[in-house]
Amino acid sequence: xxxxxxxxxxxxIEEFRDAPEEFRDACKKIVISHAINELxxxxxxxxxxxxxxxxxxxxxxxxxxxxxxxxxxxRFFELGREMGIxxxxxxxxxxxxxxxxxxxxxxxxxxEFCVIKLVGDLAEILQVEDLVQCSFxxxxxxxxxxxxxxxxxxxxxxxxxxDLIQTPEGKxxxxxxxxxxxxxxxxxxxxxxxxxxxxxxKWGIKKRTNEEMREDYIERVRAxxxxxxxxxxxxxxxxxx
Numbered sequence: 001x002x003x004x005x006x007x008x009x010x011x012x013i014e015e016f017r018d019a020p021e022e023f024r025d026a027c028k029k030i031v032i033s034h035a036i037n038e039l040x041x042x043x044x045x046x047x048x049x050x051x052x053x054x055x056x057x058x059x060x061x062x063x064x065x066x067x068x069x070x071x072x073x074x075r076f077f078e079l080g081r082e083m084g085i086x087x088x089x090x091x092x093x094x095x096x097x098x099x100x101x102x103x104x105x106x107x108x109x110x111x112e113f114c115v116i117k118l119v120g121d122l123a124e125i126l127q128v129e130d131l132v133q134c135s136f137x138x139x140x141x142x143x144x145x146x147x148x149x150x151x152x153x154x155x156x157x158x159x160x161x162x163d164l165i166q167t168p169e170g171k172x173x174x175x176x177x178x179x180x181x182x183x184x185x186x187x188x189x190x191x192x193x194x195x196x197x198x199x200x201x202k203w204g205i206k207k208r209t210n211e212e213m214r215e216d217y218i219e220r221v222r223a224x225x226x227x228x229x230x231x232x233x234x235x236x237x238x239x240x241x
Contacts, residue, residue, distance in 0.1 A: 005202055011137045013082045023203045024083075027136045029196060030205065031080045035090035038073035040103055041120075042066060049113040058110075058160065065117070065156060068149040075142055082138070105181055111164055115177040117157025119221055123188045125150050126217050135204035158224070165229060178225065179234045185221075186236045189214040 008023065010016050016024060046066045053059040080090050107113055128150055131143035165171040190197060190210040200206035208216075218236060225233045 006135075006204060008203060009135050009137065013138060016083060016136065016138070020203075022199060023136075023205075026196070026199050026203055026205055027139060028080070028083060028085055030131075030200070031076050031083060031139065032085060032089055035073055035076035035080055036092050037103070038069060038076060040092050042069040042073060044103055045107055045113060045116055046070075048107065049110070052107075052110040052113060054110055061156060062113075065153055068153070072146055072149070075146065079138055079142055104184075109173075109177070111170075111173045112177045112181065114157050114160040114164060115174060115181050117153055118161050118224070119157070119178070119182050119185055120188075121150055121154040121157060122220060122224070123185055123217055125154055126213050126220075127188075130206045130208055130213065133204075133207060139205070158229075161229065165231065171231070175231055178231060182221070182225075182234055183237045186214045186218060189217065 008019070010019050010023070016027070046062070046069045050059055050062050050066065053062045077087070077090050081087065105112075105116070107116065125147070128143045128147050131139060132147065134140040134143065161174055163170075164174050192209075192211050194210050197206065197210050201209070222233050225231045
C-alpha cells in the first residue's frame, strides 16, 4: 500500500452507491465494527453497571450512559442498512466478526465500571475524533452527533473515579482496577502498519495511523491518570508484531 491519497468527498448515500468499491468496502468495515462493538460494550459493561451503581443518582446517570451507548449502536446500525450492509453483519451473535479483545474483562464491581469509562471511553473519543472530518459525510455527521455523548461518558468515569479516590481504601481499589483494565486498552487502535488503516487514510476516511492514535491515547491517559488523578498508570501490553 502506497501513501497515495484522494480528495474524494461523498456527501450522501446516493453518491456512496456510485463510489469506488474500495472506498465503499472501507466505510462498511468501519460501520460494522462500530455497530458490533457499541452493542457488545453496552451489553457486557454499561447495562450490568446499573445494578452495581451504589446510589440512585449513580444509577440515574448510568441509565443515561446505557441509553446513549445503545443509541450509538442503533445509529451505526441504521447507517449500515442504508449503505446496504446486511443486518446480521452488524450483530455480534450473528456474525463471525469478534468484538474487540478489550471486552474480555470480567466486570464485577462499580469501581471497575468507573475505570472502564475513565480510560475506555477516552479511547473511543480518539476514534470518533478521527471520523469528524471523514470524506464519507453521513459517517462524518454521525461521528459529530456521537462525540458529545462520548465526552459525557468519559467525564462520567472521571467524576466518579475522582469521588472514589478520596479515601485511601477507595484509591487502592481504583488503582487495582486500573492495573487490570488499562494494559490491553491500547489494542483498541489496531496493529501497526495496518493495511486497512492505510486504505482508510488513502480515501480520507481516517486521518491518522494506528500508531499515531495509540501514542496520543497513552499520552492523554497518562496526563489524566497520573497528572490529574494522582494514580499510577500501568505499562500497556506489548503489541503483537
